[in-house]
Every structure is written in C-alpha cells, then in structure tokens.
Amino acid sequence: MLSVRSCLKAASLAALVVFVAGCDSQKDGDNAAAQQQQAPATQVNFVEVQPQTIGLVAELPGRTVAYRKADVRPQVDGIIQERNFTEGATVKAGQQLYQIDQSVYLANVDAAQADLARARATLDQATKTRARYDKLIKTQAVSEQTRDDAIAAEAQAKASVAAARAQVDTARINLQYTTVTAPIPGKIGASSVTEGALVTANQEMALATITQLDPIYVDVTQAGGRLMRIKQGIDSGKIKSAPDGEGVDVRLMIDSTSDQYSHIGKLQFSDVTVNETTGTVRLRAVFDNPDQVLLPGMFVRAFVEQGEVDNAYLVPQRAVMRRPDGSAYVYTISSDDKVEARALTIEQSKGEDWIVTKGLNPGDRIIVDGLQLVGPGKPVKPVAVKGDDSAKPASR
Template sequence: MRSCLKLAGVAVLALMVAACDEAQQSDASAQQQPQATPVGTVTLEAQTVGLIEEMPGRTVAFRKAAVRPQVDGIIKERNFTEGAFVEAGQQLYMIDQAVYMAELDAAQAELAKQRATLDQTTKTRTRYESLVKTQAVSEQTFDDAISAEAQAKAAVAAARAQVDQARINVEYTTVTAPISGQISSSDVTEGALVTANQEDALTTITQLDPIYVDVTQAGGRLLKIKQAIQNGRIQGVENGKIEVALIIDATGVEYPHTGTLQFSDVSVNETTGTIRLRAVFPNPDGVLLPGMFVRGQVRQGKLEGAFLVPQKAVMRRPDGSAYVYTIGDGKVVSKDIQIEQSQGENWLVTDGVEDGEQLIVDGIQRIAPGAPVTAEPVESANAAQGSAQ
C-alpha cells in the first residue's frame, strides 16, 4: 500500500514538473515573438489628377513701339499726358509745318505746269496726226510730236509723285500713336529740334492688355509630356490648348485671370537645358507690368489612374530611387514607386502602388520591411492633402 502511494506521488510530481516546463516554454516563446508596432496609414485611391507644372517666368509687353519723327523740324506742340492711355492714330506731337507746306505748294505748282505742257503737246500731236496723212508735215515732225507728248506725260507723273511726297511730309509733321497702349514720359519738349529717323525715341508706347508671360521648362520634361499626350496617357489637352495660371512673386497671390499657352521655342538653351514657353494673359486692370517676376502654373492635361502620395511617406535610396512602405498580411512591405511630379505636399505617383492599399505615413522610423504592424488610419490622402484635379 505504501509503495502504491509513493508511486502516485512521483507521478503527480512529474506531471507538475512537465506542466511547469511547458508554461516556461510558452512564456519564452511569447517573449521571443515581436510585438506589432502601431503605424499611421492612409488608403490609396486611384484618381484622375491634373498635371500642373510650376515654372519661373517674367512678364513681357504684348507690343511696344518707340515713337520717332520721320521729318526734320521744331516741335511746336505736345498733345498727350505722360503715363496716360493713348489710342492708335491719336496725335502726340506737332512739328512745324511751314517748310513742308511751302514744298507742297511748289510741288503742286510744278504739277500744274507739267499738265499744261502735256495739254499743249497732246494738241500738237493730234493736229500733226491729220496733217501727216496729207503729207503737209513730215513723218519726222510727227514722230517728234509723239515723243514730246510722251515726255510731257512722264513729267506730269514725276510732278504728281513730288506732290504726293510733299503731302506725306506734311502729314508726318503730325506725329501719331502707332498702337494703342500706355505711353511713357516724353523725352523732348516744345521747341526741341528733331530729325528724321533719329536714334533717340520721342516717347514709347506699351500695350499691356493682353500681356505675354515667358516661362522656362526643362527640355526633357517637355518632350516627355508631348509623348504622353500623343500616346493618350495624358488626357484633357484639346486642340493643343493648354491653360496657365499665374502667381505674382512680389505678393504670392494668384492672378485672377487664366492665360493660354501660345508657343514654345524651337530650340533648347545650350547653357541651361531649358526651353522657353510663352503664354498670353488678359490684363484689363493693368496689374501686370513688363519685367515682373512670376510663377506660371501650366496645366498640361490630366493623368488617369494616378495616386497622390504624401511626401513624408516617400523615402529614397542612395541611388535616388523612391520607395514607400505599405501593409500586407499585417507586415511591412517595401514598394518601389514611379514619381511623375510634385503637387503641393504630395508626390504624383504613376506606378508601384495599387488602389486600396494601406500606405504607412506615420511611424516609419520604428519599422522595417517584414516587421509586424498594426494599422491606425489617419485622414485620407485626398482629404488631408487635397486633390489636384
């Protein structure tokens, strides 16, 4: 009986030891298994995103005309207010006309004289024409009459040209605005002597509405965009019309009117590797002045199936390639991405991620590929950063 009791006690003790060992092994296993790290995530959504390229630029006058005299003379009048708006054809200066009026009178008198001579030679030729038939005058005399009439006609034409020239000179004494626009200060005053086609301008007229804006873009970037438009990857460019928004550097405020891209240069700048693009903007209030520094936001179509990824979620390797962390089966997955451009606080990504994926945006420093994580959703990328459609 005692032997049985002893055997039973040994068995119970063995069971207890085994249970204790199993518990210790379970605790050790639990300690070795890493804890899931909480991370902030957003759900990626594929969308149609407008391509907006921001480029530096400057404003350029739509038209600019330097006003110079076309005849010599003394300035008698100045008929405009400096800095005012002038219309095309409006009188700006009056040059003394006395000399040119006298030349016009002389040219008209010469024309009258030559016309009288032509009338006389025509009558003589007509009279000789009937007499030569009866041999009352010689053939030579008749030929001389014909020649005299032709010379008289030429003299009348030359005199008429002199009259036209004199009349033009008289008209040139009234200096008018060649274009409509804002006129600058006058560089001459009444009583000043001016000469025809002098180097110094009397004043300058600048047309400000509309106005040009010249911006620059990397030549390679423009080529990629054109190729994407041709193969249909970029949509929304109709008839080559590309809209441009404008931000004024001095104030940082967006210009209220939208412009249209007119053309691009046919060559790339060898020094900078950029190409010049020219847009035209309405400028009814004269806010934009030539020479202002601006930033043009060129809307170069729309890209379908793209993703707006917060810039803080994107990391780069030493070779410059970009990647992000997403969650797959509760673990961190590293994915290489293709970045098209930046848009505000986002990167526009065209490849490497999928619709509906959980993108890790917070807690990146505490994790590595393959590490278990717990997703804690934050505001969506679209709500937090805004769409660029």
C-alpha cells in the first residue's frame, strides 16, 4: 500500500516539474517576440524623385578627321627652280609653293600666238575672196563652184583660227601651271623635293600635303540598335527631337587630357548604312578649331544630344539593384515607413544617375544608402539626403 502511494506521489511531482518547465519556455518565447517587436527601425538615407523633362545625351567614342586634305602635285614637266614656303607653316589658298622652269612654256606661248596670227591672216584673205565672189556671181563672172570653194575656204580659215586660239589658251595654262600654288588653306607638311629636282605632270609622288584644321571633323560611332530606338521614340512622341532647321549640339572631351573642349560642334550627318562588322553607324560633327588644339587622328569622346524625354526620373545609380535576369529595381519607402521593391524601366545613364521612364511615381522616396540592411516589408527610419549629398555614400 505504501509502495502504491509513493509511486503516485512521485508521478505527481514529475508532472508538476514538466508543467513548470513548459510555462518557463513559453514565457521565454514571448519575451523574445516582444524584444523583436521593440527592435529599432534601421536608419536609411533616401532621395525624393519628381518627374521632369530630361535631355538624352549619348557619350560616344570618336576620332578627329581633317576638314580638307590636298596632295600638291605638278601639272607640267620641268625643273624645280624655287620652293617658296616653310615646312610646317600655315599657307593660304592660292599662295605660291614652287616655281618650275618656264623657258619652254614661254616659247610655246609665243609659238601658239604666231600660229594664231597666221590663221587670222588666212581667214582675212579668205573672207575678202568670198566677198568678192559674192559680187561677181551676180553678173555670172565666176561660176557657182568657184564661189562655193571660196565659202568653204573661209569656213576652214575660221576653224583654223579657233584651233590656234585654243593652242594659245593651252600654252598659257601650261605656263600658269609652272607656278604651283596651294589649292586649299591649311598647314603644309614636309616637301618631298628640293630645287633642281625634275618633276613630271600628275606624278604619283606628291610634292607636299596641305591639311585644313579649322574647322575640323569629328567622326563618332553609335550602335545601330540604339539609334533605331531613338528614332522610334521620336516617331512615337516619347522623345522630343531638335526643332527643324536647328543643328544638334555636340560637346567634346579630349581623351589625353579629360578636359572639355571649349567649342561646341554641330552634328552634320549620319551614315545611311550600318557597319556589318561592328554593327555601328557613323556620325560626323564639325567643330571650330581656331587654335588648332585638335589634330587629325586624335581619340575623343563626344557627347551628342539625342532628344528629350518627358515625365522621366533621375535615380542615383547606386540606388539601383539588379535581379539575376538583369531587370532593375529599387527599394522605396512607403507612407508607413516600410520598404517596398519597385521594378524600373531604364532609358540610359546620365552622369551618376539613371534615366528611368517607368516604375516610379511623383514623390517616391528611394533608398540610396543602407540597402544591405533592409528588405521588402521591413520598417525603416528614413533620413532625407539633399543637394550634393545624394551623390555620396552616407557615413556610418
């Protein structure tokens, strides 16, 4: 009997211990939940965005190209007597560069003029003969055949005069060609000949090369697909193009110095074909180059204006994240200070920002710092970032 009572007493004590332990465990869980609910919200920095009209500017690689370039070659044969320029100097159009010996060409002019005088004398005689026969034919003093021969002789004499006059013109032109002049203004390079050298008409080797540097061309390349999207945006009204008759502004950065070029250029044309190898389209701009800072062959970066986008947002690049599939999104702060994920459609970059065309609303608060500490649905303590601070990470 005592044994049964002892067993019942021991069982009651064991149950009491288990019940107390269970209560303690539940109490500890409730305390942990309460502590979690009372945890302070994470402080994050945000920027508030508003829709605006944003200009699209494409940064494109390019290279400078001479506005004009001319190889100077002789157009007559002869010996170089003079060189009348300094290598590397700037020359004007029409300035004398070389003098070829004129002796033979002066003689040719004299000979051609003598032939012209002879032809004119023959014509004068033929004209008088034909006029005399015109009077005699009325009295039948000469035959019709004789008069016809006189008319033909006069016509031949006129043709001889015309041919002799052409020979005089040719001789004079060749004489002028003995003075070799600059066809365009610009800087002239090294001379390939010196005084005493024999040159021939239209020889393969150029005597010198002149390069016009002011103005100067800048050729840049843009992806054909990107250019097509811009044109489609303009056609649909999504992107505003430059007004008709106004050139598109182009700004320039010189790669060697990373300085902005002081003059603004104008886009002149774009190719109508896409390069099959690179898939790009060539654009050409023209720039004033009075100080000749730009030289042909320099690598540059051009900033080409390509229209405007209405109702777009500028979002700091560091606030934008990417999913595994490449789609872009940001964290925004709701009205009750909780984190929301928002998918974006990005047009292109502009400086340290992205131009966003879809996914945002006016007044949205976008988290720019503290992204790694938060997630969708979590409460945050928002702190606004103003002015230049929006472009800098917040200190922690």
